[in-house]
Amino acid sequence: MSPLFTYLVVSTFLFVIGLVGALTRRNAIMVLIGIELMLNAANLNFIAFWRFSSHAEALAGIMFVIFSIAVAAAEAAVGLALIIAINRHYKTTDVTQMDSMRG
Amino acid sequence: MTVSFAIIAILTIASAIAAMTLRNLVHCALALAGAFAGLAALYLQLDAQFIGFAQILVYVGAVAILIVFAILLTGGSDPAKQPIFSSGWCIGAGVALAVLGVLVWALRSSHTINETLPDVSNTSVRRIGDQLMTKYILPLEVIGLLLTAALIGAVIIAMKEEKTK
DSSP states (O other): OOHHHHHHHHHHHHHHHHHHHHHHBSBHHHHHHHHHHHHHHHHHHHHHHHHHSTTGGGOHHHHHHHHHHHHHHHHHHHHHHHHHHHHHHHSOOBTTTOOTTOO | OOHHHHHHHHHHHHHHHHHHHOSSHHHHHHHHHHHHHHHHHHHHHTTOHHHHHHHIIIIIIIIHHHHHHHHHHTTOOSOOSSOSBOTTHHHHHHHHHHHHHHHHHHHHTOOOOOOSOOOOOOOOHHHHHHHHHHTTHHHHHHHHHHHHHHHHHHHHHHSOOOOOO
């Protein structure tokens, strides 16, 4: 196995673990944690491909991850604020009970 | 594959699994911080020092603490009585398995995998700063605007609503 391949395997596992959590957990905060894990798996892919590319001096992968981390931080702040607001209105963080718009 | 990579990778994946399966939400947040730290170590192994320390600062320092705050504010620190997985969990697990299958297929059929580690010597923070201030100046400004707007929006959303007469 080449070194790049092992990093891609780790990133694949992280992405799928995050996806399972985001799709199956009841608590909205856990869904957000799963999304964060998926974002981190994508960042690991960016860094691995940057490191093993032949044009590493262009720093494209590093720049992409810097902006990705900033966007993920903004996403986490807004997502957690939404969860707190929903918890104040409905007194629950269970995503299966937030169904007042269900037809 | 070196021994240190194997240890870090196993620790990272184990903490990610723990973060997704534990019952107590505070334990989940702690395991998540462990997974983030493991990822930072992987970045350091890949010669991306700046990203590694930014990962520790932003994720372990800010996002994990924010998640702990949200858990405590929503009163989710005591373990739930009902099952932690939603009733349609088998559908979600099936979708995740399908995604895993597609990713494994893509990994196995890729031919462009570079066997040798190219030499990178010029990834100093000074060079990253130079690039950020010249080539990537517009994305940098946009990301600053996005962060400002997102944080103001988060404060407004989470603020207590005043009763309107």
